[in-house]
Amino acid sequence: MSKPSVLFVCVKNGGKSQMAAGLMRKAAGESVDVYSAGTKPGTAVNALSAESLLEVGVDITGQTPTLIDPQLVRDVDLVVTLGREAHVDPVDGTRFENWDTDEPSERGIDGIERMRLVRDDIAARVTRLADQLTTTES
Template sequence: MADTPTVLFVCVHNAGRSQMAAGYLRELGAGRVDVLSAGSAPKDQINPVAVAAMAEEGIDITDQVPKILTVDAVRESDVVITMGCGDACPIFPGKRYEDWVLDDPAGQDIATVRPIRDEIRARVEALLDELLPEPAARP
């Protein structure tokens, strides 16, 4: 794995789960991890409830835009985290793949999205502990 690992988060719409995970990893990784996110069928904007849930954590993801999953994004990543995107993600030898089973925040209210957000944070923190030998100061 590279000195600065690259992590790609993939979900169908790249509007909720993958965007929240990317937001946490950018924040908690403090520049020590390159973060990408994409979707197999991206929406035209990020889920506003996901934006609100992350804002409660002090993380602003309003500048992010859903992106289409490309072979190049997978190729340049060391770790690929899928979240309910099925078989849409290409497989390359030597990559680390994980599938995080998480409820989809699409169409949910903030009270329903908060536990999803909190589960994503816990998984991102565990991923950071595995990827980086020395923990960064966490906000």
């Protein structure tokens, strides 16, 4: 049986989707193929996103925002969109989920504190997903 695969998508591929991919790589190790992409990629990974992940031992500083590849969408087992802004057209044979992630800025929380809350929300979701993907695999 092939390894499960997941593609995390947000608009810029500089924050939430990169965070989710980094956290999934840490949680699942080599047992899951992990990708991230953006519908309208930015130019760099968000510095505060990267900083908040470094605090938990995940380094995404070397990642580069990437445009979503329609072939990859067809090839992966699961596409997870993060937030309300990114939209990916459904493809037969690929499972889709949307994670309506915490947005602390709506409560007046910004900066590194905002990123820590976003990180913790995504980390909890990633941990659950990693468990699902790796237990159904064996």
